Every structure is written in C-alpha cells, then in structure tokens.
Amino acid sequence: MTLARRSKEKAWPETVKATLDGLLRVLENPTRRRILERLARESHYPLQLSKELGVSQQAVVKHLRALEESGLVSSTEEKSDLGGPNRRAYRATERFSLQIDMGPRLFHAEMRPMAHAPSNVREYGWAEDMLRRARAEDDPRRRVRLLGETIRKLNREIDAVEERRLNLLRLKDAAMGEAQGSVGDVLASYQERQVLYFFLEQGAPSLDRIAEALDLREKVVADLLRRIEREFPLIGEA
Amino acid sequence: MTLARRSKEKAWPETVKATLDGLLRVLENPTRRRILERLARESHYPLQLSKELGVSQQAVVKHLRALEESGLVSSTEEKSDLGGPNRRAYRATERFSLQIDMGPRLFHAEMRPMAHAPSNVREYGWAEDMLRRARAEDDPRRRVRLLGETIRKLNREIDAVEERRLNLLRLKDAAMGEAQGSVGDVLASYQERQVLYFFLEQGAPSLDRIAEALDLREKVVADLLRRIEREFPLIGEA
Numbered sequence: 001m002t003l004a005r006r007s008k009e010k011a012w013p014e015t016v017k018a019t020l021d022g023l024l025r026v027l028e029n030p031t032r033r034r035i036l037e038r039l040a041r042e043s044h045y046p047l048q049l050s051k052e053l054g055v056s057q058q059a060v061v062k063h064l065r066a067l068e069e070s071g072l073v074s075s076t077e078e079k080s081d082l083g084g085p086n087r088r089a090y091r092a093t094e095r096f097s098l099q100i101d102m103g104p105r106l107f108h109a110e111m112r113p114m115a116h117a118p119s120n121v122r123e124y125g126w127a128e129d130m131l132r133r134a135r136a137e138d139d140p141r142r143r144v145r146l147l148g149e150t151i152r153k154l155n156r157e158i159d160a161v162e163e164r165r166l167n168l169l170r171l172k173d174a175a176m177g178e179a180q181g182s183v184g185d186v187l188a189s190y191q192e193r194q195v196l197y198f199f200l201e202q203g204a205p206s207l208d209r210i211a212e213a214l215d216l217r218e219k220v221v222a223d224l225l226r227r228i229e230r231e232f233p234l235i236g237e238a
Numbered sequence: 239m240t241l242a243r244r245s246k247e248k249a250w251p252e253t254v255k256a257t258l259d260g261l262l263r264v265l266e267n268p269t270r271r272r273i274l275e276r277l278a279r280e281s282h283y284p285l286q287l288s289k290e291l292g293v294s295q296q297a298v299v300k301h302l303r304a305l306e307e308s309g310l311v312s313s314t315e316e317k318s319d320l321g322g323p324n325r326r327a328y329r330a331t332e333r334f335s336l337q338i339d340m341g342p343r344l345f346h347a348e349m350r351p352m353a354h355a356p357s358n359v360r361e362y363g364w365a366e367d368m369l370r371r372a373r374a375e376d377d378p379r380r381r382v383r384l385l386g387e388t389i390r391k392l393n394r395e396i397d398a399v400e401e402r403r404l405n406l407l408r409l410k411d412a413a414m415g416e417a418q419g420s421v422g423d424v425l426a427s428y429q430e431r432q433v434l435y436f437f438l439e440q441g442a443p444s445l446d447r448i449a450e451a452l453d454l455r456e457k458v459v460a461d462l463l464r465r466i467e468r469e470f471p472l473i474g475e476a
Contacts, residue, residue, distance in 0.1 A: 147417040
C-alpha cells in the first residue's frame with residue numbers, strides 16, 4: 001500500500017488495516033462469495049443456501065459464521081410458520097469496494113467504505129430522477145420495469161468509469177516505469193530510492209509517514225532526505 | 239458474480255474463473271502483498287526482501303514461489319559480482335485490476351486484465367504529453383521531477399474516477415433494493431425471482447446463460463420464463 005492511500009485510511013476506524021486483511025481472508029473462499037451473491041438478492045436460511053449451492057448445511061453454517069464474524073452479513077431469528085424450531089435468516093449488510101491494482105510498476109490494495117447517500121447528486125441526477133419515478137409508480141410490474149432500465153443504465157456507466165480507471169492506471173504504470181529507471185540512474189542507495197518513490201506519489205510526505213511506511217527511524221529518514229536533496233535539488237519544490 | 243460480468247469474462251482465457259480464485263488466494267496473505275509492493279518498485283533478491291520486511295528468508299522464498307506459480311512475479315538468475323553463488327532476482331510482471339464491490343443489495347467480484355496500451359488516448363492526451371516531455375528531458379533530475387508531477391496528477395484523476403464509481407454503485411444498490419422489494423410483492427417463487435434478477439441487470443439474457451448461472455436445466459428455465467411472463471408482461475420488452 002502506498003503512503004498516499006495510508007494517509008486516507010487514517011480517517012477510517014483504527015481497524016481498517018485489519019479489515020482489508022480480514023476481508024481478503026473471508027472473500028478468498030469461492031463458496032463464501034457465492035453465498036454473498038445470494039444474500040445480496042434476498043435473505044436466506046442455511047438449509048435453503050445448502051440446497052441452492054449444493055453444499056452441505058454444515059459447511060454453509062460454518063461459512064455464515066465466518067461472514068457474520070467479519071461483519072459482512074447479519075442474522076435474525078424467525079419463528080417457523082409450521083410450528084417447527086425457529087430459523088435463522090441471513091442478510092448481507094456491509095457496504096464497501098475492495099480494489100487490488102497491479103501493473104509491473106504499481107501495486108495498490110485498498111478498501112473503500114461505501115457511504116449510504118451519494119455524495120455527488122448533481123452528476124447522477126438522471127439516476128435519482130429514474131429512481132423517484134419508479135418509487136411513484138403504483139403498479140409493481142411497471143415499477144420493476146423502470147428499475148430494470150435504471151439498473152442497466154447504471155451498469156453501462158459503471159463499465160465506462162471502470163474503463164477510464166484502467167486507462168489511468170496504465171498511464172500511471174508507464175510513468176512509474178520511466179521514473180524508476182531515471183531514479184536508478186542517479187541514486188545508488190536502495191533506501192534513498194525507496195524514499196524518493198514516496199515523493200513521486202505524494203509531493204512532500206511528512207517525515208513520520210515515510211518513517212512508518214519504510215519502518216525506519218525518523219532520524220534515518222531525515223538523513224536520507226538530506227542526501228537525496230543533494231542529488232535531486234528540485235524535489236523539494238514538488 | 240452476475241451474469242453480465244460472466245459474459246464479459248468469456249472473452250478472456252478459459253482459466254479466468256480459476257484466476258480470480260487463484261489471485262484472491264495468493265493476495266490474501268499480507269506478507270505477499272508487501273513483497274509485491276516492493277517488487278513493483280524494483281527487482282529484489284530473496285535475502286534483500288527478508289531484511290527489508292523483517293521476515294525469514296525461508297518464508298520469503300516460500301511466498302516468492304507461490305507468487306511465481308500464480309504468474310504475478312518472474313525471476314532471472316544473475317551472476318554474483320563477488321564471485322559467490324548465483325542469485326535470483328524477482329520482478330512483478332502481471333497487469334490486472336481486481337475489484338470486489340458489496341452493498342447490502344449488490345455483490346460483484348471481478349478481475350479485469352490491464353492491457354499494455356491505453357485504449358482511449360484522446361481523453362488522457364495531457365498525460366501522454368507529459369510522459370513525452372519527460373522522455374525528451376536529458377537531465378534525469380528534471381525528468382524525475384516531471385514524472386513526479388505526472389504521477390501525482392494521475393493519482394488525483396484516479397481518485398476522482400473512483401469516487402464517481404462509488405457514487406454509481408451506491409445508486410445501483412438503491413435501485414436493486416427497490417426492485418427486490420417490488421419483485422417480492424409479485425413473484426412468490428424463489429426461482430422465478432432469481433431469474434427475474436438477471437433480467438433486471440441484463441435486459442434479455444439467453445436461456446443457456448441463465449441456466450448456467452443458476453445451475454438449472456434449460457427446460458426448467460424456459461418454464462420459469464413463461465410463468466414470469468404471465469406476471470410481468472412488460473419484461474420481454476426490456
């Protein structure tokens with residue numbers, strides 16, 4: 001994770017680093033991902049998931065426990081209609097986007113929480129309008145049709161935005177590659193190069209953030225910076 | 239994974255489903271992610287990584303083997319300058335973006351390969367221009383400074399695009415939530431609802447793709463579609 005991203009994470013709960021780790025550990029399992037896909041559509045009972053996915057109920061219960069402990073799903077106990085024992089219904093609850101970007105010259109892993117309300121309503125006013133129209137529609141059939149149109153239009157927009165993001169990542173990868181070659185031409189010391197890479201991404205990161213990211217004492221970093229300044233007098237203006 | 243995404247994956251190698259699974263398995267380990275972060279900056283020897291990360295060389299070698307087997311890094315044997323045994327230098331090689339999006343009403347996991355050349359040069363002409371100017375610069379110090387500016391500008395753009403993507407996902411989550419409520423009002427059958435959710439995302443997915451995604455026979459899906467049509471006569475026009 002680059003320093004730029006770490007600084008952003010500081011605004012999140014203290015556990016966020018553990019959360020990225022925890023999320024990847026939970027989502028690494030394909031059956032758990034299939035369960036989440038179902039739970040995002042409607043709530044399910046363990047027996048139902050077991051039948052639908054062709055996985056033993058014992059395994060499903062184990063996966064649901066891991067998902068609930070990680071905060072990705074929650075459950076409520078429901079009385080059975082048939083007078084049988086109570087059943088536990090599971091539902092997806094978390095909102096986040098997890099991204100891992102990798103080019104030969106860049107690597108970045110991040111978990112971004114997804115807030116409840118859109119923060120930029122103006123840009124997607126058309127979607128808000130379509131949602132409003134759908135909500136005002138009494139006939140559930142017409143309402144579902146309108147919502148389907150909205151969802152498909154949003155899917156196309158999401159695809160376009162992702163394509164833009166990939167283009168930008170490709171360009172960043174190219175720029176990082178060029179920069180790494182040039183840095184290597186001038187700085188012979190490994191640690192000096194590592195510090196300079198932070199400047200390339202951040203402009204002027206603070207001493208303690210470099211020290212933390214590279215696991216070095218601040219005094220060592222200050223010393224490295226003085227030596228880099230001698231070779232790269234322009235860096236300070238970044 | 240929704241059907242919409244699966245159809246896209248069809249254009250990729252047959253192993254892509256295994257690749258998403260494989261990638262998550264490999265990237266779940268935090269030490270492996272720290273190694274990849276270093277290897278994206280420059281090539282490293284195992285001993286060097288072991289010192290830098292404070293992890294035993296044995297563990298580093300094990301992680302590097304897993305990374306190499308998954309195709310994320312490659313290695314070359316280099317003669318030691320000091321007449322010692324040959325050393326193996328490791329480098330990051332893969333290009334991809336892996337995303338897992340989750341709202342209470344949506345779940346989507348996808349691996350997108352990152353092509354070498356930007357596919358939309360016009361939109362990011364400014365970045366191409368900055369890269370060209372940097373390449374033409376003889377002084378490595380000025381070159382690195384220009385590249386740093388380019389990288390930081392690209393970082394700001396990537397942030398803005400990600401914010402847009404999150405806004406769209408929030409809106410999609412809201413639309414999915416509305417639709418799920420309305421579908422539940424009309425369709426009492428679980429399988430009918432599952433099929434209808436595909437229509438909401440896709441418009442008109444083919445029989446065999448619904449059958450594959452829901453692990454049902456095509457005859458069963460055709461039957462479900464006839465029953466849904468009766469309740470949702472508008473769906474066919476989507």
